[in-house]
Amino acid sequence: MPQKVLIIEDDRASMQLMRELITKAKLKPICAYSLIEAKHIFSSSEPEEFLCAVVDYELPDAPIGQAVDFALSSFLPTVVVTRYLDNERRLAILKRDVVDYITKENTQVYEYLSRLLTRLEKNKKIGVLVVDAIRGRRAAMVSLLRRHNFITFEAPDSEQALEIMQRFSIIKLILVDDEGLPNMNAIEMLSQLRHNFKKEDLAVIGLSSSRNSALSARYIKSGANDYLLKPYHNEEFYCRILQNVEYMENIELIRRAADSDFLTGLPNRRYFFEKVSVSQNHKPLLQSLAIIDVDHFKNINDSYGHDCGDYTLKEIAKLVAEHFADFTAARFGGEEFCVYFSNVEQVEVNKVLEDFRLSLATKNYQFEKNNFSCSVSIGVSHQAKSDINNMIRSADQLLYQAKNNGRNQVVSD
Structure with a gap:
């Protein structure tokens, strides 16, 4: 069920444009043309159903932002829309705890609204850690982050920050203010962080009130992604x-x-070899590798066309993803798939593969007006001390045995 977005807007053309953008963002627009109507709608709804509110600053029954105040008092992240923006109105808007504001200038501004709504939904899964020795400064940043639906964490020093990073994998961004940090400064903390987290996996923004340009360079050289000079405007933040x-x-x-x-969305051959290589570095006590090949796949292409062949591979890939979710599976190329099992008993490997084979063989495929079925042959090698290339060669030979024995079967060593 898509989350709702409350729109409070008296201009029907603007309302229609926002309704379309919100629907495009796979959210459900709930429209009110006045503050009174918005209060009635919201009172008969569950607040948790709403992602946010988009509110016109000036309405006939709310001429100076009363509708914005209502949305905020209802604990809705609020985006303000305004017909014009002088400095006085801008300051009046920013004094409130709003997510952002947009002016009704052109369609590009509304495209920004669409991006912002998508961002509010995504942010609910992203953790941000604020590291600052001063409680008030931490609280100010946390307040700004929560307006945008981020999951927030706080630490008064670097040691606690590193501890929190070990416990919560959802943290993707750290804000660190070096001023007054005890025990370990921000540069030292960055050095430790970068042993475990790349810049592409964890962003770090350093903050400081120092006008010393060398400090920003030190942050960046030590592994920070960005630098923010205090005091900052909320918009820059x-x-x-x-x-x-x-x-x-x-x-x-x-x-x-x-x-x-x-085509299929499954991991590819390159990823498969990388993943298996990492697994083999840990020297598993047991390992197995299976090669799966679609039987008579050429006949499907010849009989029903290549589009049908692509459809068949996609459907088989769905079953591969479902049956081998706990293992390493990939499309190897053409009509061939490969699965690697680490530290799984041979009996269990064979059972999982047999279950997959039966599930696929009993599935009915429908493409356009064609109904058909297909099967797979599987060769599986159980060679605990062998490298990946030898296991592939062994599984390939066993696959040929399965083909020569009549297809639609699993053959293992």
């Missing part, structure tokens, strides 16, 4: 946060693209 979070997300997308098979 958010821009730095979002810039660094989105940088890490983009790197993750690139990694996934590099590690995934384009």
